[in-house]
Amino acid sequence: MASRTLFGIPVSAGIAIGRAYYLNKSHFSGTVRQTVSDADVPFEIERLNRAFDDALHDLERILTLVPEDLKEHSAIIESHLMMLRDQKFRKRALDHIALTKINAEWSLERAVGDVQEIFASIADEYLRQRMQDVRLVAERVLGKLVGGESGHQAIKHRAILLAHDLSPADTIELDVNKIMAFATAQGGKTSHAGILARSLQIPAVVGMEGLGDDLAEGGIIILDGFHGRIIIDPDEDELARYTDLQAQFEGYQATIMRSCHLPAETIDGYRVQVLANIELFEEVVAVNDNGGEGIGLFRSEYSYLNRDGMPTEDELTEIYMDMASLVAPKKLVIRTLDVGADKLMRMQSSAESNPALGLRAIRYCLKHREVFRTQLRAILKASVLGNVSIMFPMISGLQELVEVKKFYREVQEEMHAEGICFREDMPMGIMIEVPSAVITADFLAREVDFFSIGTNDLIQYSLGIDRTNKDVSYLYQPLHPAIVRSIKWVVDSAHRAGIEVCLCGELAADPFCIPVLMGMQVDSISLGPQSIPGIKRIVRQASMEECNALLKQVMASHSVARNNKLVREMIFRRFPEELMFYSSLVDD
Template identity: 65%
Template structure:
């Protein structure tokens, strides 16, 4: 058997077998404290400042090489440059040298720890993970202090790249002719490295514990389905994974060949398949995987990796470029889903006992009207091509919806008075994520142009569970009778009012759920770009009669165990190949 197996979080599906190369091993090693004498303080502070300056020059050089179509990546690198230029950060490290008489490396680590402690009090996983940016910057400075610089350019064969973490600057310099897959010791599903891997469509794992133990030139199997790294596999394991890799390659080539065909059932029912994205650079993946537009553009991520709110002009340029690159296909801009603990670092967390039920999403926007109106103006200005829609999250009732519409129409009227061009026919929709919105879907449908059912939050709020909580995550059940009946009621209410209904949650990428959603006769689904080819393949192999029959059977179940068992039996029998490979591609939406 293999000498060792390391486990991490799979963020990009696929299999790779090859030799390893560790890019920045020193970033994950323990830092040694060295006590110094007062006479050495000037030397250590000078080393620190030189380390910051060298790292800054390197990042500025990389930033100049970023292609124009990678604006989001450039923005993240720019934010790292801002961190390096932060005088308080540098001064904090220098102060530790002075006050504690310690070496530059240990002083830098203490300064980073102070920032991490401040961020640890923030509950939202995404915001907490932004300390990763500070660590990446510090790691670059530390490598300058160590005087270490490594490159895999000279390697004669493609490698499996290992790293403590990969910064946006690192990913800019990735050479696909040298890298077949990568794994990092840090990061989660929302990490930049994971997004890049999915965009490049190479297998990747993040958050792999003990990764630093793997030596260079070890033969490993990187399993991007299960999140396993098998070190020095034996002959049996090599044979098994080589065969599996070949089968997946053949399967993936097949579904990719047909990914541009419409998602149409055998008997002629067609559903639009859109993509969920959060970064501009993911548009390439949407196009490559046969996405028919963008059903959910999470606009808040442009606000989170910076020290101040973006201006209306910055947002307009981003939204205009997005609309242009996907034209004539549509792009649905979800307004800011910010608030409570999910905010820009400069704003500061709100003191709330339960942020998930607090000032977030549309509620946050209503209390930050200047910010909200600037975003609405930017979206409307970008709408002149005619392929833009706007969508508002977390609407709980009719009064709230009408208040939001009034703000929206006020912005439109102001733009008319100013002579600012925009598309007067921009579709206006809402996300159905709360049980209260489900129960009055028939009323809300008369006020909007479309519904988008956000099943992730709908399941969480309906069943009263947090799926990120390991103690109750087993209760997160998409096929729960209450959830299926809620979705069906919203679809029927929307169609009765003559509006389109979309599902943009995780269930849209779940092979077990897609035939049931088809049976409800949804107009469109929106999902992770990587999941699109496989879901389209399932749709193209079904009939609407099959889907309606399965829906009828599932809706008759009174317990989630019944519906789960029924669906697994039916779907696994019908699509064994998709379930073997494809369920690993399902990502958090």
């Protein structure tokens, strides 16, 4: 039998070779619409209420079972509990029963669909992926309605787990020691499945097309976490090749982990600070384990998601104080709210025609100042610990920044009047992620203490493409001359003003781009914790002399193809081992 290959999105690197185990827990695929009589409506409402309560009790029990080495899952499970306690989501489903006279199962599916329409209008990929949380919670409720067994205890031997989707609660109920790797049909790069895989340090692929329960369970498969694929029924040559690659990667991982706590300093003495991007409190453990030197981007949106109402000042203060204490003495950069929270909190059905360019980030905060004030006060309270910085996203120009700073000072004055302590000179920075901010970077640099270049959005806005759209994703070119020149201009503007500049986004984790960024003399980079060891190793093996020479060639080039060729030649010559383990290089 010839082998066949399925493709998805790689979210955790590595190779796994083993038997497949399919976890079929998607109950929605079998849900049918049934009309019920007026007399049966109370019964259906009671069924749905009982299912919500049972699912809630299940998750509360599972939360108590989280072992110490998987504590990073707790926050995600707690967010799912918050959704189950949210009466608005439950009421949506109950209203469908009462108003349209349909069965409980179908009403739950309708409620999920309502929420999905709202999430679809959100521009930010990370926040769009939180829709998966809603569906995972609904799956658990639906499981209680249909009375199906999870089958979680059925894995008797180590296997590669295949599933429609996978939540933290699923991993707690499973024996994780028997999971070699996993693939899911749902999810994206920023979905929880990816976070789970990286915390478990196992290979994983998500968003896999064609992954169904028709696959022969127990058959041998290869999961390639570098390139995002599964090979079903591999032949002898494929098995031999991947077995060899697996051994090489394990050796490479051992090597880079042994040196991950060394500074990222070139052979000729240039040092770049390597920080981490996180969204969950529990990810700090991974930052420390992988040699991170602080938190360059703490996405504060998670505290606002999947809850009934806005978080209070006390709640936010506790989160930020706990985070700063855990990170100390390393720095913690808190980015203020980067989403239109009214869509996420209150599930309003109004959708913007172009959400990526709409009321989001600092624009939303300036329009909803009470929400902004609450967060600013919480961050200022946490600043007394001495290692906290504040960062404002989506700043488009000087006038907007002046308005933000004016409101920020008003909040400080209020706290002074109330006798509340905070750090007067807490570092304040902005995200440079829209072309207008790039062009006026020299003006903006005089107003803040640091820049952070958000390359994901900057590339999309500068090149006019949506990198999540498969039809135009090929145009997402980090080494496009316009992008290289934009970043160089921002770095130079910052340094002329005497402030530091950090670069975050996917570029910071791409070995393909690191030598160019080093040639620009960025002060720090901020990336996912799991990428830190490999990037630090590249920096330590490089020299500024060769990085400067490469940058000079790239800056003189007007061609994306030539830039890619220049960088590829250097990487092949200087870092051949790293090339084997990064799909962005191997596939280009």
